Amino acid sequence: MTLALIAALPFLAALLPGLTIRAGRTACAATSFAASALAFLLLAAKAPAVLAGEVLIYRLDWLPALGLSAGFRLDGLALFFAGLILGIGMLVIAYARFYLSRSDNMAVFYTYLMLFQGAMTGIVLSDNILLLLVFWELTSLSSFLLIGFWNHTAQGRQGARMALAVTGGGGLALIAGMLILGNIAGSYDLSVILTKGDEIRASSLYLPSLVLILLGCFTKSAQFPFHFWLPHAMAAPTPVSAYLHSATMVKAGIFLLARLWPMLSGTPEWFWIVTSAGLATLLIGAKTALFKDDLKALLAYSTISHLGLITLLLGLGTPAAATVAMFHILNHATFKAALFLTAGIIDHETGTRDLRLLGGLRKLMPVTFAIAAVASLSMAGMPPLNGFLSKEMMLEETVHAGYGPAWLLPVLATIGAAYSVAYSLRFLVHGFFGPAKPTPQKPHDPPFGLWAPPALLAALVILIGLLPMTIAAWLVNAASSATTGTAISVKIAHWHGLASPALWMSVAAFAGGALALAAYRPFRHLWDAAPKPDAKAIFDAAMATLTRAATALNDRLHDGSFTRATAIALATLVATCAYAFATATHTAGTRPLLPVTPIPAIGWLLLVTATLAATLHHRNRLMSLLFVGVIGLILSAGFAWLSAPDLALTQITVEVVTVVLMLLALHFLPKETPRESTALRRLRDVALSGAAGLGLAALAYAMMTRATAFPPISAYHLAQSKPGAGGTNAVNTIIVDFRGYDTFGEIIVLGIAALILFALTESLLANGAATRRLAQFAASRPEPAGDRHPLLMVMATRFILPFALMVAAFLFFRGHNLPGGGFVAGLIAAIAFVLQYMASGLGWTESRQRIAFHSLIAAGILTAAATGAGAWIWGLPFLTSDYGYIHLPPLEEFEWATAAIFDLGVFLTVLGAVMQALNSLGRLARRAGERPARTPYDIDMGEGL
Amino acid sequence: MIRRLFPHPVLSLLLVGTWFLLVNKWAVGSLVMAAILATLIPLATHAYWPHKPRLNSLPLLLAYIALVVWDVILANIQVAKIVLFMPRDRIRSRFITVPVSLKSPEAIALLAGTITMTPGTVTADMNGDGTALLIHSLHAPYPDAIRDEIKSRYEARLKRIFE
Amino acid sequence: MTVILSLLLVIAGAFGLIGSYGLIRLKDGMQRLHAPTKASTVGLGAALLASMLHGLANGAGFSWQELLVMVFIFVTAPITANYLSKLHLSSRRADLPETGTPRPWGTFDATLDDEEPVLPQRPQS
Amino acid sequence: MTDPIFAYALAFAFACFGAGFLLTLARLLIGPAMADRILAVDTMVVNAIALIVLYGIKTGMGLNFTAAMLLAMTGFVGTVAFCKYLLRGSVIE
Amino acid sequence: MTHAIILPVVLPAVLAPLLVLLRHRLPLQRALGLAGSVALAALSLALLAQSATPHLYRLGDWPAPFGIVLVLDRLSALMLVLTATLALIVHAYAVATGWDRRGPHFHALYLFQLMGLNGAFLTGDLFNLFVFFEVLLIASYGLMVHGAGRDRLRAGIQYVAFNLIASTLFLFALGLVYAVTGTLNMADIAVKVAALPPGDHALIRVAAVMLIGVFAIKAALVPLQFWLPGTYANAPGPVAALFAIMTKVGAYAILRTVTLILPAASPAIGPLLTDMLLPAATLTLLVGAIGTLGARTLPRLAALAAIASVGTLFIAIATNSPQATTAALYYLIHSTLATAAIFLIADQVTTRRNGTLTEGPRLPAPLAALYFATAIALAGLPPLSGFLGKLLILDALRGHPWLWALILCSSFLMILGLARAGSTLFWKSTEPVEAKPQTLALTAIATLLALLAALTVLAGPVTDWLALAAADLHDPAAYIAANGLPLP
Amino acid sequence: MELLIAAAIGLLTACGLYLILRQRTFPLIVGLSLLSYAVNLFLFASGRLAPDLPPIISKTATAYTDPLPQALVLTAIVISFGMTAVIVLMSLGAWLTAGHDRTDMDGGDDK
Numbered sequence A: 001m002t003l004a005l006i007a008a009l010p011f012l013a014a015l016l017p018g019l020t021i022r023a024g025r026t027a028c029a030a031t032s033f034a035a036s037a038l039a040f041l042l043l044a045a046k047a048p049a050v051l052a053g054e055v056l057i058y059r060l061d062w063l064p065a066l067g068l069s070a071g072f073r074l075d076g077l078a079l080f081f082a083g084l085i086l087g088i089g090m091l092v093i094a095y096a097r098f099y100l101s102r103s104d105n106m107a108v109f110y111t112y113l114m115l116f117q118g119a120m121t122g123i124v125l126s127d128n129i130l131l132l133l134v135f136w137e138l139t140s141l142s143s144f145l146l147i148g149f150w151n152h153t154a155q156g157r158q159g160a161r162m163a164l165a166v167t168g169g170g171g172l173a174l175i176a177g178m179l180i181l182g183n184i185a186g187s188y189d190l191s192v193i194l195t196k197g198d199e200i201r202a203s204s205l206y207l208p209s210l211v212l213i214l215l216g217c218f219t220k221s222a223q224f225p226f227h228f229w230l231p232h233a234m235a236a237p238t239p240v241s242a243y244l245h246s247a248t249m250v251k252a253g254i255f256l257l258a259r260l261w262p263m264l265s266g267t268p269e270w271f272w273i274v275t276s277a278g279l280a281t282l283l284i285g286a287k288t289a290l291f292k293d294d295l296k297a298l299l300a301y302s303t304i305s306h307l308g309l310i311t312l313l314l315g316l317g318t319p320a321a322a323t324v325a326m327f328h329i330l331n332h333a334t335f336k337a338a339l340f341l342t343a344g345i346i347d348h349e350t351g352t353r354d355l356r357l358l359g360g361l362r363k364l365m366p367v368t369f370a371i372a373a374v375a376s377l378s379m380a381g382m383p384p385l386n387g388f389l390s391k392e393m394m395l396e397e398t399v400h401a402g403y404g405p406a407w408l409l410p411v412l413a414t415i416g417a418a419y420s421v422a423y424s425l426r427f428l429v430h431g432f433f434g435p436a437k438p439t440p441q442k443p444h445d446p447p448f449g450l451w452a453p454p455a456l457l458a459a460l461v462i463l464i465g466l467l468p469m470t471i472a473a474w475l476v477n478a479a480s481s482a483t484t485g486t487a488i489s490v491k492i493a494h495w496h497g498l499a500s501p502a503l504w505m506s507v508a509a510f511a512g513g514a515l516a517l518a519a520y521r522p523f524r525h526l527w528d529a530a531p532k533p534d535a536k537a538i539f540d541a542a543m544a545t546l547t548r549a550a551t552a553l554n555d556r557l558h559d560g561s562f563t564r565a566t567a568i569a570l571a572t573l574v575a576t577c578a579y580a581f582a583t584a585t586h587t588a589g590t591r592p593l594l595p596v597t598p599i600p601a602i603g604w605l606l607l608v609t610a611t612l613a614a615t616l617h618h619r620n621r622l623m624s625l626l627f628v629g630v631i632g633l634i635l636s637a638g639f640a641w642l643s644a645p646d647l648a649l650t651q652i653t654v655e656v657v658t659v660v661l662m663l664l665a666l667h668f669l670p671k672e673t674p675r676e677s678t679a680l681r682r683l684r685d686v687a688l689s690g691a692a693g694l695g696l697a698a699l700a701y702a703m704m705t706r707a708t709a710f711p712p713i714s715a716y717h718l719a720q721s722k723p724g725a726g727g728t729n730a731v732n733t734i735i736v737d738f739r740g741y742d743t744f745g746e747i748i749v750l751g752i753a754a755l756i757l758f759a760l761t762e763s764l765l766a767n768g769a770a771t772r773r774l775a776q777f778a779a780s781r782p783e784p785a786g787d788r789h790p791l792l793m794v795m796a797t798r799f800i801l802p803f804a805l806m807v808a809a810f811l812f813f814r815g816h817n818l819p820g821g822g823f824v825a826g827l828i829a830a831i832a833f834v835l836q837y838m839a840s841g842l843g844w845t846e847s848r849q850r851i852a853f854h855s856l857i858a859a860g861i862l863t864a865a866a867t868g869a870g871a872w873i874w875g876l877p878f879l880t881s882d883y884g885y886i887h888l889p890p891l892e893e894f895e896w897a898t899a900a901i902f903d904l905g906v907f908l909t910v911l912g913a914v915m916q917a918l919n920s921l922g923r924l925a926r927r928a929g930e931r932p933a934r935t936p937y938d939i940d941m942g943e944g945l
Numbered sequence B: 001m002i003r004r005l006f007p008h009p010v011l012s013l014l015l016v017g018t019w020f021l022l023v024n025k026w027a028v029g030s031l032v033m034a035a036i037l038a039t040l041i042p043l044a045t046h047a048y049w050p051h052k053p054r055l056n057s058l059p060l061l062l063a064y065i066a067l068v069v070w071d072v073i074l075a076n077i078q079v080a081k082i083v084l085f086m087p088r089d090r091i092r093s094r095f096i097t098v099p100v101s102l103k104s105p106e107a108i109a110l111l112a113g114t115i116t117m118t119p120g121t122v123t124a125d126m127n128g129d130g131t132a133l134l135i136h137s138l139h140a141p142y143p144d145a146i147r148d149e150i151k152s153r154y155e156a157r158l159k160r161i162f163e
Numbered sequence C: 001m002t003v004i005l006s007l008l009l010v011i012a013g014a015f016g017l018i019g020s021y022g023l024i025r026l027k028d029g030m031q032r033l034h035a036p037t038k039a040s041t042v043g044l045g046a047a048l049l050a051s052m053l054h055g056l057a058n059g060a061g062f063s064w065q066e067l068l069v070m071v072f073i074f075v076t077a078p079i080t081a082n083y084l085s086k087l088h089l090s091s092r093r094a095d096l097p098e099t100g101t102p103r104p105w106g107t108f109d110a111t112l113d114d115e116e117p118v119l120p121q122r123p124q125s
Numbered sequence D: 001m002t003d004p005i006f007a008y009a010l011a012f013a014f015a016c017f018g019a020g021f022l023l024t025l026a027r028l029l030i031g032p033a034m035a036d037r038i039l040a041v042d043t044m045v046v047n048a049i050a051l052i053v054l055y056g057i058k059t060g061m062g063l064n065f066t067a068a069m070l071l072a073m074t075g076f077v078g079t080v081a082f083c084k085y086l087l088r089g090s091v092i093e
Numbered sequence E: 001m002t003h004a005i006i007l008p009v010v011l012p013a014v015l016a017p018l019l020v021l022l023r024h025r026l027p028l029q030r031a032l033g034l035a036g037s038v039a040l041a042a043l044s045l046a047l048l049a050q051s052a053t054p055h056l057y058r059l060g061d062w063p064a065p066f067g068i069v070l071v072l073d074r075l076s077a078l079m080l081v082l083t084a085t086l087a088l089i090v091h092a093y094a095v096a097t098g099w100d101r102r103g104p105h106f107h108a109l110y111l112f113q114l115m116g117l118n119g120a121f122l123t124g125d126l127f128n129l130f131v132f133f134e135v136l137l138i139a140s141y142g143l144m145v146h147g148a149g150r151d152r153l154r155a156g157i158q159y160v161a162f163n164l165i166a167s168t169l170f171l172f173a174l175g176l177v178y179a180v181t182g183t184l185n186m187a188d189i190a191v192k193v194a195a196l197p198p199g200d201h202a203l204i205r206v207a208a209v210m211l212i213g214v215f216a217i218k219a220a221l222v223p224l225q226f227w228l229p230g231t232y233a234n235a236p237g238p239v240a241a242l243f244a245i246m247t248k249v250g251a252y253a254i255l256r257t258v259t260l261i262l263p264a265a266s267p268a269i270g271p272l273l274t275d276m277l278l279p280a281a282t283l284t285l286l287v288g289a290i291g292t293l294g295a296r297t298l299p300r301l302a303a304l305a306a307i308a309s310v311g312t313l314f315i316a317i318a319t320n321s322p323q324a325t326t327a328a329l330y331y332l333i334h335s336t337l338a339t340a341a342i343f344l345i346a347d348q349v350t351t352r353r354n355g356t357l358t359e360g361p362r363l364p365a366p367l368a369a370l371y372f373a374t375a376i377a378l379a380g381l382p383p384l385s386g387f388l389g390k391l392l393i394l395d396a397l398r399g400h401p402w403l404w405a406l407i408l409c410s411s412f413l414m415i416l417g418l419a420r421a422g423s424t425l426f427w428k429s430t431e432p433v434e435a436k437p438q439t440l441a442l443t444a445i446a447t448l449l450a451l452l453a454a455l456t457v458l459a460g461p462v463t464d465w466l467a468l469a470a471a472d473l474h475d476p477a478a479y480i481a482a483n484g485l486p487l488p
Numbered sequence F: 001m002e003l004l005i006a007a008a009i010g011l012l013t014a015c016g017l018y019l020i021l022r023q024r025t026f027p028l029i030v031g032l033s034l035l036s037y038a039v040n041l042f043l044f045a046s047g048r049l050a051p052d053l054p055p056i057i058s059k060t061a062t063a064y065t066d067p068l069p070q071a072l073v074l075t076a077i078v079i080s081f082g083m084t085a086v087i088v089l090m091s092l093g094a095w096l097t098a099g100h101d102r103t104d105m106d107g108g109d110d111k
């Protein structure tokens, strides 16, 4: 529980700065500090048990299906790292309070910092490797925010993105690696995995797992060739650099190498990959550091170099080397954090971090100089400071490594150490010695708050250096015992005798380093003249290329070409259907065929001709529409012939309304479709649509010529139409009874369509571009023929309207038993009113009698719904219908059916929807300059209506 | 009240008749239904037929319809002959102006319709104040005769029925 | 009865065909207008009459509904003809006879469009 | 009704209206004016009504009769709409 | 219980027309509309609580397979809850931002949309699924062009046209299914297809592919995804957010198809469908991830991220094992909420500046924070549910190294894309003036993220429940039995 | 006869799709209409062809055509009508706001 709390405390504290900032900057920093301190104390409370060799585990179920648990583990390694994170964290928090300027948003800074601290603490305390992954990626994310804290600068933004790309990307590889590892071990809990080292190393998946995990570790801890992001992360405020990029985040990779050391190390693969990466990083980092003028850049590369050193040690695979690694981690954390904070002080006080512009600060900033001297000499490996101790031990280990020829690794390590001496001394010499140079600000020692944290660290450097066995050995023992799984009792000494090769390597390194610094100028010229790959340029170019390629692909794919999208969809569907058909058995149908008789054949000929004509003449839009009308007519007749009278009625009426609708729209649209497809494209379209057509024809034929394997459900509908639903028209009983729910949905579709038309019309009438074009259209319209409302038409309409409504009523009432029903009735009524619109115009008609079509639609849907819900009263499901017979003398017995009320709903909705549709288009026409008529017909009969 | 309820009584009667044509059977129930509809529908459409046409005599109107039907049948044979047998370049088609003295729009419409339905002639247009009809005749060697026949045979009767 | 029915059917067929044939044979648009608006209607009328009688003949009873079809055809055919004529007229105004009144034929009467754009009031009742 | 005379007469009527269908199709395709094509479609509707009625006589079922009635009642709406479009542009004005 | 199943359909179907009647009173519409959304949320939760065994609702009291039935099982209940939750939040957002005022009938269309969605999730009848597809689609057309505007209308036409083609395809498939099996009830089709004579196999397979094609268009699987970016990017922000559930309708339907209606266990179908889905899913993920990196505007980026999430989802669906289905369902919930959040954020951005990924006026800091969290969710990074969803999917895909590589590489591309977009939009600002944040609107977005957080924290119980749902799907015996049909 | 119907379905589909691919909204709408005719016919045909067997229950009838596909086609016709109305007005709106009626965006809609 305490473990979870330690990990959670920073996260909880991340919520506070936003609130406490109102109480001032100090309060803001204080809350963060207090949380870290509390966590540190909790950790310290657990320390004795852990140091005694206990492993504390706390587990909370999270996602058991996956094996992900909130499992925490406190052993020596975790204690060691958690202590570092929280301890240095407190110092950085304190330092940042004074470092940040008033213009910086401190609340945000501390929020990010605490998020990061939590993530980091989480990593080292995780027992479950999936949980570790969660924290791992969180460090990438929070460091993204921290690096980009000064996001008004391009460096800040770019550095943040680069760090995220590299560490986040590595994290993804790590996910894969960890999942494989967990799969091999059969658990994601370290407690289990730690016991399965042999199985893991023997597994065929060991190598992929190892490579993926190492990718994660190397990217995070800036190992070659992924080291390039770290210097660019220096765009972050210096406290961030000190914390993330020296003491903690970059050590997450190292931590994981140590954590997984018992399972993964000890194989040649591990040895060669890890050691080589470490070695390369060590050398490249060290060499580059020497030539960096920016203090933070110098420190960044030196960090890379030291991380390489630690990686190298872990790569060697021996407990002794691992122990040295732990010790160096501690030492590096102390002196490097101190150096970063010092660099921050220099930057803060002088206004520059450029070594070329600095000099002679020794006198101006004596306190700072003292701290810098201790820390940098430790980094250089100067006895008796702590850096010297671990460096000597490291050099000793390289001698026993067996990496290629026996001399190779010691020599290379010595060269690395020499560089280390050189850049450490350069930091000190070029910055603090020599003549004072003019700097943007007049330098002097900073306030206590700024120098106290690095001073504390410097004190640690000295203390560990002087009394390693007292101050550090127990911690190193605990950490390395936990790392290696063997009890370690380290012996740290300053003097190993003259026979120790490390001594001579050390001496050589010092001599070499001092020489290098003495001959800095010629070296620098050589360096500047040598061609160097600019990692940032390469990375940026790679990213830009990737992004450009992605943009190009995306633009090409999703360029809004509807026709191409359709063509691709068509090709895909045809191909997949053909494949599906071809890969199974198909037997031809055996149903007897209907003979071809003359009249249907003529009808077919008309249909086919009209279809072809509508397509061939499609550029003449009106003509095309006329042919479509013919198709509709033939289909109606065809339905009548094929025993579908209801369909015939519906098709006839829908056709009429559709034609009117299309003509209304065509009035505004261009009358011709331009010829714009190339021959090749037309050929493609013909091929595609032809293939689809052929396929469907074949399917239709196959379908019609075979008998169903099972009796269709419609047998029930036929049998139950009269006794069950009370109607003899089986189609109608299906529509209003058996599948009334479909119809309910269908009228709602129609109602929605009408609402859309209304809404769209409103929007268009409020749209500047649309109304402008309508006005333009009105002005440019050719003079139409006179007599817009001919008398003959008006008179015929006056006659037809009531009769049509009568017919509608008739069809409505008989629908349950004979062809007809609410839908057709609604359409007929609508057509009758449309006729009235056509005869006397929208304006005149509506001025005589305005019908709220909206309300009609709403009433229709509500009626249908109410009918359906009425069944609930009797405890029956929605849409359960009932029917019966009533006898009222002297009338004949007649049938009642609730389905008729439902059908009334259908009627109202259809009528309202169709009228609303035409009304909407009519309103647009009105805006195009058409005026409402004063009289029902144009012939002036002197009636003055 | 009655006027308000039945704005077009003749129409209402016709609608009742129509209902029976539709249901195709005689029953009291149908009559009730027909009566309800024949009342409601003219009320619903009254707004679009604002004034009530004058109808002097229903029998005369029925007689007129019978006359027209008879004319349609007879004259159709003539048109058939023309279509089938008359060489195309001997067909003398022409437009004829028929002055109209009818005032009721219903009557004018009926006249125009009659002209169209009786074979050989089609009402093509009407002038701006409804005082002349433009007739197209399929084969009119003597246009004046056609005009006179229209005026005497149809217009005169309609005048008596509607005015 | 059979003979009457058969006769009616023959008449129906003959006139129906003549109507459509006229559509092909006649040479000018206005002429073609005559054929279908009437020949076809007589053909259809005969067929409808046959249908009415047929119901009587096969015992289903005399069917009255056909009358309605006839009525609708009679009412709508003149409108169709009127509109199609206007369509023809609008492309050939030269050889039309005078109206004999000051107002031109409706198809060319521009004054009909120039009325006051005033919405009529609801009828007071 | 199985009388051969009646059957022949019915077949004759079917043939005539069927042929009429083809003739209207020809006019529809050759035009030349839009009015001619519209007229052809209008005539097609009349022919279709007749065919439906004849089919009703043939099968002795009056079920499709309503379809014929609807075609007669609404078929001309399309014709008028097309004409009105060509004459005035707007169908509902 | 009895009539509660139909209420998610009937309630909006009644409320929406009432809103139409109240079309001149916006405050009343808002109150009633939101009340409707709240009621639907409560209702769906109540149904979820009772979904342990499949419940049948026989519309019109006709027995299956002759009448239409609704079937409430865990999956449909889950979809109802997800829809209602999302809808409620987005509805509040639309009101808060005044989007509902930009054209008439917003609330009515919105409720109709919910009705269509609920109907589609509940129905046990294939043709009725078509009908409710149409309801939800036509409502979505209305919402899509809400407020009109040039690009929106043009994109809308594509959306409508593409879906009309899809609907046609649906009907072709339905015709074929009916012609071969003689039934429309989903469970009955399953029963019949299992017993289909071999001579009919080819036809039913074609129908199966057509159905999957229809659903794949809805789900925006490559190469049927082209309609999505234009549609979503041009739709009003809250509508695009609601549309996050639309692709899931396709996913839902495909899940039903491959587990119940036309399962791989049936000899006629075999692995046909999943074999087709997997390559499509991988391509979808790739196209979406690349598009996320390459997008030029935030709405487009959101749309392509939505496509990527569909790809991930379908990799799991195509794997077609109970474990993978559990992962798919978890990811489905996550991606719906996350996608909605990014669309709402895109809306917040585009109402303040144009959506192009170039520097512009400074955006409110809370919005930046919400973007950051949403980006984390979309990229599948910890700590939000996207990470857990991806882990679940990866775990279910053991032994498929290429799929692992694909999923992880896509995540990488999305990280790059989202980071690029975020740093440009929120960090690279020209004017220091800070626009006033719309607190209510941001709260709505934050609520979506809070739900993601809850989904993360409660991942254990949630996946346990989803595992039950997945088990139901992979053993549809109870579903078929609830229809009163004999097991195949 | 089945062959003729199948051919008609195929032709309507092919022509409909061809028109849909024609880059302008009006042919698109016409194409969608043809497509919907095709699918209605197809759906109808799923009940097989049966002249003279109307689905009206009567004592004299011995057999009926399958009524279910007819009911389905009815639903399909209605829905397709609603959809047509919507896309027609949307096309009009697009034309009025954009000044052209192309269905394809001009190479990426938000560049």
Ligand code: NA
Pocket (backbone or CB within 6 Å): A241, A242, A244, A245, A246, A299, A300, A303
């Ligand atoms: Na660093």
Ligand code: NA
Pocket (backbone or CB within 6 Å): B114, B115, B116, B117, B118, B119, B120, B121, B122
């Ligand atoms: Na005449």
